[in-house]
Amino acid sequence: MAGRAGSVMIGFILGGLDLDCLALTDFFADFDHTKANAMLADLHLNQHDRIGAMSKGTQEKMQLCLTMSRAAKLYLLDEPLGGVDPAAREYILNTILHNYSEDAALVLSTHLIGDIEKVLDEVIFLKDGSVIRQVGVDELREETGTSVDAYFREAYKC
Numbered sequence: 001m002a003g004r005a006g007s008v009m010i011g012f013i014l015g016g017l018d019l020d021c022l023a024l025t026d027f028f029a030d031f032d033h034t035k036a037n038a039m040l041a042d043l044h045l046n047q048h049d050r051i052g053a054m055s056k057g058t059q060e061k062m063q064l065c066l067t068m069s070r071a072a073k074l075y076l077l078d079e080p081l082g083g084v085d086p087a088a089r090e091y092i093l094n095t096i097l098h099n100y101s102e103d104a105a106l107v108l109s110t111h112l113i114g115d116i117e118k119v120l121d122e123v124i125f126l127k128d129g130s131v132i133r134q135v136g137v138d139e140l141r142e143e144t145g146t147s148v149d150a151y152f153r154e155a156y157k158c
Helices: 033-042 056-068 086-099 113-119 137-144 148-155
Strands: 002-005 008-012 074-078 105-109 122-127 130-136
Touching: 033 056, 033 086, 056 074, 056 086, 086 113, 113 148, 122 137, 122 148, 130 137, 137 148
Parallel strands: 008 074, 074 105
Antiparallel strands: 002 008, 122 130
């Protein structure tokens, strides 16, 4: 779903609700019903479908559609690719890339770096709740001579 923090519009995903797909959208003045319905139609979903009756992967895609239908200034996406099959990952990544507001910031957490590396501008690596590295992806590649995914795997290997 999405919410308002002060005067900054933030889009985020909220789980655990068994409502119609578009049940809460009237709360958000920046919600684009046309965009949402188009994305839901791509998934062969109707706005009156119940969230609780959907598979986990379909719920993830539906919630992403609702989030990306906001004209937010900041999108916070926590593991949007986790727990879904590779075909769904591609759909989710394309949905994110084609539907976020151009003047917005997008913060995406994931362990699936290889799936998203091509679209990253900057990365922040966290360990035990602390930032261990924040760097532009081009700078990281030039400095290490490796991909972001390879750096990630080396930094977090057991």
